Amino acid sequence: MNAIIIGSSKSEIEILTSYLEKVNLINVVAVIENPDNEVPAINQEDVSLMFIGGELVGEKSFDVFDFFEQSIPVIAFSKEEKYAIKSFDAGVVDYLILPGSLDRFLRAVKRAERLANQRAPEVKDMYVRSNAKSLRVPFDSVLYIEAMADYVIIQTEDCKYIVHYTMKGIQDKLPADRFVRVHRSYILNMDKIHAIDNQEVIIKEKRIPIGASNKDYFFSRLNLI
Numbered sequence: 001m002n003a004i005i006i007g008s009s010k011s012e013i014e015i016l017t018s019y020l021e022k023v024n025l026i027n028v029v030a031v032i033e034n035p036d037n038e039v040p041a042i043n044q045e046d047v048s049l050m051f052i053g054g055e056l057v058g059e060k061s062f063d064v065f066d067f068f069e070q071s072i073p074v075i076a077f078s079k080e081e082k083y084a085i086k087s088f089d090a091g092v093v094d095y096l097i098l099p100g101s102l103d104r105f106l107r108a109v110k111r112a113e114r115l116a117n118q119r120a121p122e123v124k125d126m127y128v129r130s131n132a133k134s135l136r137v138p139f140d141s142v143l144y145i146e147a148m149a150d151y152v153i154i155q156t157e158d159c160k161y162i163v164h165y166t167m168k169g170i171q172d173k174l175p176a177d178r179f180v181r182v183h184r185s186y187i188l189n190m191d192k193i194h195a196i197d198n199q200e201v202i203i204k205e206k207r208i209p210i211g212a213s214n215k216d217y218f219f220s221r222l223n224l225i
Contacts, residue, residue, distance in 0.1 A: 007053030054078030
């Protein structure tokens with residue numbers, strides 16, 4: 001998921017960035033400080049989430065939707081509570097009071113993901129190039145995806161495809177509500193998990209390690225009892 005950060009407080013931006021670095025979940029394509037109602041040109045198709053400082057909405061009447069379409073979820077952030085009401089009135093999906101906690105940050109991101117998935121048209125498959133053909137691969141059939149040097153292995157119920165692609169590139173093609181990156185070398189289909197044993201996910205006979213930087217986000221996605 002690609003995101004941009006717009007804020008007027010360097011310390012708040014640093015706190016937010018530290019959370020993003022811990023979970024290895026979101027790719028920040030731009031950080032804009034003190035925009036003064038002027039945002040540099042950014043391809044909206046490359047952005048699926050925006051973080052904006054609450055004071056920009058609360059004090060400066062900075063209308064984020066003047067620059068980005070309403071379909072992009074916005075999470076406001078601030079050390080102050082007082083901008084929350086105006087931020088929600090402006091259309092943000094959540095308001096983070098910093099420094100907060102990693103768990104609270106993950107809940108906000110999950111809320112934004114759900115909203116983005118509701119608004120996005122449902123895609124049920126992808127096409128993989130193999131032997132001069134483009135083969136249809138339904139998402140339902142994918143067990144997991146594994147990195148292998150400059151290639152990725154797409155393991156399905158029946159076979160595997162080896163394609164020249166990056167993990168980040170293929171993650172952007174997958175529905176975020178069903179697929180999660182649990183390790184720098186693995187993306188898995190949440191619907192195919194059989195069990196979790198200590199720090200490994202079991203899908204059929206395959207044991208997939210859970211990376212330290214992905215652990216918190218992965219477990220936040222589970223309906224644990």
